[in-house]
Structure formats: C-alpha cells, structure tokens
Amino acid sequence: MRLNYPSNVKIVNVPCTGRVDILHLLKAVEDGADGVYVAGCLEGDCHYLSGNLKAKKRVAYVKKVLEEIGLEPERAEMYNLSAAQGTRFAEIAREFTERIRELGPSPVGSGAKSGAEAA
Amino acid sequence: MVVGESKPIEEILAMVADFDKILLTGCKGCVTVCNAGGQKEVGILASALKIARKKEGREIQIDEVTLERQCDPEYIDQLEEPINNNSYDAVVSMACSVGPQYIAARYEDLLVFPALNTTFIGGSLEHGVWAEFCQACGACGIHNFGALCPIARCAKSLLNGPCGGSSGGKCEISPETDCVWHLIYDRMNRLGQLDKMANVVMFKDWTTSRDGGPRKIVREDLKQ
Numbered sequence: 001m002r003l004n005y006p007s008n009v010k011i012v013n014v015p016c017t018g019r020v021d022i023l024h025l026l027k028a029v030e031d032g033a034d035g036v037y038v039a040g041c042l043e044g045d046c047h048y049l050s051g052n053l054k055a056k057k058r059v060a061y062v063k064k065v066l067e068e069i070g071l072e073p074e075r076a077e078m079y080n081l082s083a084a085q086g087t088r089f090a091e092i093a094r095e096f097t098e099r100i101r102e103l104g105p106s107p108v109g110s111g112a113k114s115g116a117e118a119a
Numbered sequence: 120m121v122v123g124e125s126k127p128i129e130e131i132l133a134m135v136a137d138f139d140k141i142l143l144t145g146c147k148g149c150v151t152v153c154n155a156g157g158q159k160e161v162g163i164l165a166s167a168l169k170i171a172r173k174k175e176g177r178e179i180q181i182d183e184v185t186l187e188r189q190c191d192p193e194y195i196d197q198l199e200e201p202i203n204n205n206s207y208d209a210v211v212s213m214a215c216s217v218g219p220q221y222i223a224a225r226y227e228d229l230l231v232f233p234a235l236n237t238t239f240i241g242g243s244l245e246h247g248v249w250a251e252f253c254q255a256c257g258a259c260g261i262h263n264f265g266a267l268c269p270i271a272r273c274a275k276s277l278l279n280g281p282c283g284g285s286s287g288g289k290c291e292i293s294p295e296t297d298c299v300w301h302l303i304y305d306r307m308n309r310l311g312q313l314d315k316m317a318n319v320v321m322f323k324d325w326t327t328s329r330d331g332g333p334r335k336i337v338r339e340d341l342k343q
C-alpha cells in the first residue's frame with residue numbers, strides 16, 4: 001500500500017506504545033514540535049496486554065502538564081488503530097496535522113514539525 | 120516511607136521566575152519509590168519548566184542530578200561537583216522537605232526551593248495510590264488496636280472509638296475513607312480479643328510527639 005501522509009509528521013518507531021514515556025512526549029514539545037501524538041494498537045489488542053492503555057494515561061498526563069503551563073492540551077493526542085489500517089494511519093496524520101495547523105505554531109518551537117510515535 | 124507529591128508546576132515556575140540557571144535535584148530514596156521526586160520525575164519537571172520558559176521567550180538552563188539520598192550529609196557531597204563548577208541562581212529539590220533543608224545548610228549563600236509537598240508517612244495501596252499509616256507520635260501503641268493506628272488513620276485520632284459517625288465501615292468525613300475503628304473492631308473480633316476493647320485507653324502523653332518540640336535521636340553506640 002502506498003499511501004500519502006503529510007511530510008511534516010516525523011515518525012519515531014517503538015516496539016509497543018507502552019514504551020512511550022511522558023518524558024519522550026514532553027521532549028518533543030520542548031524541542032519545538034508543534035504537536036505530538038501516539039499511534040497505538042486498538043484497545044484490547046495490545047500484544048503486551050496493556051501497553052496502549054498505559055500510553056493513553058501518559059498522554060493524558062502530558063495534556064495536563066501542557067495545560068498547566070499554558071499550552072493547548074490538544075497538542076498531544078492518543079490514537080488507536082490496527083497495524084492493518086494503513087488508510088486510517090494516513091488519515092490520522094492528516095487529521096492531526098490539520099488540528100495543529102488550526103492551533104498555529106507552538107510558542108515554544110522554532111517552527112519545527114509535529115512528531116508521532118507509532119507502534 | 121515518606122510520601123510526597125509535586126507542587127503545582129505554576130507554583131514552581133513562580134519560584135524560579137527570576138532565574139536563568141538552576142540545579143534540579145532528585146532523591147533516590149522514598150520519593151523515588153512514591154514516584155514524586157526520583158530521576159524520572161526530575162526529567163519530567165525539568166522538561167515542563169523548560170517548555171514553559173521557552174514559551175515566554177526566556178529560556179532557562181536546568182541541570183539535573185539525583186542523589187542517593189538527600190537526608191544524609193555524605194550524600195549532599197554529591198552536589199559539590201555540579202555546584203562548584205557552575206554558577207547556579209538557585210537549587211530546587213525534589214526530595215521530601217528534609218532535602219532542601221540539608222542543601223540550604225550546606226550552601227549558606229545559595230537559594231534553595233522545595234518542589235514537593237511532603238505529605239505523610241505511609242505506604243502504597245496499589246500502583247499509583249498511597250495512604251497515610253503513621254503519624255510518628257513517638258510512642259507506638261498500635262498493639263492496643265489490633266495493629267492498626269487510630270492516631271494516623273482515624274479522622275479524630277480517637278483512642279476509644281468509634282465515634283457516632285462511623286457508618287457501614289466508612290468514616291463520616293468521606294465515603295472513600297475507611298473508618299479505622301470499624302477495622303479495629305473487626306480485627307479484634309477475629310483475634311478473639313473483643314473483651315480488650317472494653318478497657319478504656321487512657322489519654323496519650325504527647326510529649327514524645329511534636330508537642331515536646333523538635334525531636335532528636337542520639338545513639339551513643341553509633342556516634343563517632
């Protein structure tokens with residue numbers, strides 16, 4: 001499948017979204033990403049049982065931190081899709097890029113891109 | 120363990136508002152175990168503060184170091200290297216409040232700030248949940264209460280409970296809070312010691328607690 005997704009989305013591969021830490025997401029924002037999202041497997045489908053559920057809680061924590069320091073919590077998000085849903089992957093990348101475009105560039109960044117963590 | 124939690128980031132941001140270079144210090148003791156001020160939390164707080172300051176267009180340099188413990192002078196030595204080789208505007212400690220006091224005592228001319236609210240002596244109920252179990256009264260008497268502490272765990276610290284607010288095993292202050300006197304009754308019953316509950320426990324001598332002033336333990340067998 002050759003699908004297009006916005007080139008501004010930089011992908012960081014992890015073996016499971018359970019490996020994604022709060023600090024990884026914050027570092028993306030600190031280093032200038034306008035937004036950061038985690039693309040995990042469908043809930044209930046985690047190979048390691050609860051990796052994606054842990055990631056979801058960590059994303060929620062990051063949203064809270066962003067809000068506390070006066071940034072839009074929407075700059076962080078958790079998405080769930082299966083590895084077979086390539087079209088959905090591209091769609092999410094477009095959706096999130098659109099959301100960030102509406103929010104405008106991060107006041108932190110140097111006009112850098114948005115990041116994604118996928119598993 | 121000593122259980123603490125992070126102060127709101129806003130409060131910490133206000134503490135460091137005037138500074139451009141700080142040292143953020145964690146502790147590998149109790150506050151690592153309760154996920155409040157270990158190496159990981161130091162990294163997260165440092166990142167959050169840096170993001171907030173970048174947003175304001177006034178970047179802040181934050182160096183991170185996590186000590187073995189902050190409540191032993193010999194581990195405060197681990198700060199010598201970073202502090203002597205840098206001109207920090209301030210040190211922020213993520214240990215329990217013993218930590219910032221030890222750092223302030225060592226570095227008389229350095230501003231020191233606490234990043235945690237030290238909350239209680241307790242334990243974990245499950246991952247991510249902690250509760251208070253001891254109030255360090257200085258004269259433990261839990262053997263009178265089925266090995267449960269009514270000083271720390273009863274809202275009124277009653278020695279002869281329960282009060283009239285005990286209902287369905289819960290305390291009147293909140294349906295979330297167990298009535299420890301209900302637990303004491305159940306346990307004494309199970310142990311076949313209900314008759315002991317008829318004894319009136321006399322008022323406590325609080326001089327061993329904070330009422331006697333700041334406390335100190337001196338062990339001649341250990342002292343050098």
Ligand code: SF4
Nearest residue numbers: 146148149189190215
């Ligand atoms: S400084 Fe406080 S948190 Fe750290 S080990 Fe000592 S008592 Fe525990």
Ligand code: SF4
Nearest residue numbers: 273281282285290298
């Ligand atoms: S309800 Fe139980 S725990 Fe609450 S104040 Fe009364 S005796 Fe103490």
